Amino acid sequence: MNTRLRTAFLASLVLLTHSQIADAHIVSARLGDFYAGALHPLMTLQDVLIWAALGLLAGSISAASGRWLVLVFPLGLCAGLALAAHAGLGTPSPLIDAATILVLGLLLVAALRIPVALLCLIAFALGVMRGAVNAGELLPQTDRLLYAAGLASAGYVVITLVMALALSFRRPETAAVSSWRGIAVRAVGGWVAAIGLMMAGLSLAP
Amino acid sequence: MSGWRALILVLLALAAPLLARPAAAHQATLAVLEFREMRPGMYIGRWTTLPKDGENRIELKMPAHCFLRLPELNCGDKGLVGQMTIANLGEDLSAAIIRVTSLDGETKSYTISAANPVVTVLGTGAPTLQTWLELARTYVNLGIDHILLGADHLLFVLGLIWIVKGGWRLFQTITAFTVGHSVSLAATAFGWIGVPEAPLNACIALSIVFVGVEIVKQQRGEIGLTARYPWVVAVSFGLVHGIGFASALAGLGLERRILPAALLFFNVGVEIGQILFVMLVLALIWAHRRLGAVIPSWGAELPAYAIGSVSMFWFLGRLVRVLAAA
Structure with a gap:
């Protein structure tokens, strides 16, 4: 592992471990409900992993596939939030979260060229799921419109940046999956799948 | 250029509730x-x-x-x-x-x-290093919060980025904006100038309307004042926005002896927030270009009109408040 990669990995680890300390209600009191909606998912390991893996998956396929997610994923988040807030859509169990991470990791490992329509469907479904989870932080006094705008903005920013970074990393869109860049993306997928597997094990533990 | 339009449109669509109610807060x-x-x-x-x-x-x-x-x-x-x-x-x-x-x-x-959960009462003795550190933490945080919650300031900066696009000229423009608002922030905080808050807020909204018009001009192939002399526009409106920043410090009843330091730290906080925002916008523009996520030609002018409409909505709302108070 080169120094830059190691530094990035350590920094990510530190961010992820420290993120649990933060309190969404403090964010809300300090910066209002827009930023509470934007920052809450970034403090949750499941959201960070699922969003990043989805962006990586879309970005590693092609720009043509990925660009639809710029809108589809945030819309899914809003739909999930609305369904949870008004129609009582429940939050998925930890096992479903873990399974989702595992499947996304495996899709990255397999380097499948998923059709655009299916990718959009997956992204929307994941958006709905994570939107519903993030609705758990809504308090009676929370301004839901601002919270939804913040959540969707965060989804848009994260998914757009990760897709573009993945696309730039892979460089030529027709690059063979056997190139070292392709293998690196698949290796990251392996890590994501491994985390999903560990989380599944933890959730099944008595 | 299309990447810019797509970015602005998406940002405005997502932040519309925030833009429409900037003062809802808590x-x-x-x-x-x-x-x-x-x-x-x-x-x-x-x-x-x-x-x-x-x-x-x-x-x-x-x-x-x-x-x-x-x-x-x-x-x-x-x-x-x-x-x-x-x-x-x-x-x-x-x-x-x-x-x-x-x-x-x-x-x-x-x-x-x-943002500032602990305050230190200095007493009559000389401030210690700990006091200065706490002062820095307090006012840097306050500055960051103020710019992040100031949707109107951010929209103005977004308009400047759009017109100037990037590179050295953008650096100059943002620096000019910084110089402008720092000067007027200091002047207001020290009580050298004073402007009533309601008309000032209307002027700030009007500055964004101006930028919106400049963007439309640019899209039509005309070279507006901002495109020609971006730093002049940035420094001029920076002076107006700086007085607005000072409103965050007004009413805190700062001690005279810590005012210069508080001002400095507050300004540093504002700059940190502003730089973060500019970097995020530039990163998103790059990402849109990379993904080819662009707005179809029929919607090319939507973002400029969206900026203009939002800022005009603010301006009229604030003007009504000015007239109601008169």
């Missing part, structure tokens, strides 16, 4: 507590603005040597010196202002908020 959860020194080290206090859920739920912590049982606060010979904090901020109380009037009649105000 003012209802502000409380004010006043202490008056009756004899050296002994104060009588009362809530002049009660917290939303009642005074009994607030966990106010005074310096360790002080004994607090409202209405009495007894700090003995050392006087009211040290740290004050509220332990349960963030649930039903977002900020509290504590005003302390000493025996000689001088009143000082301290604001405790989630």
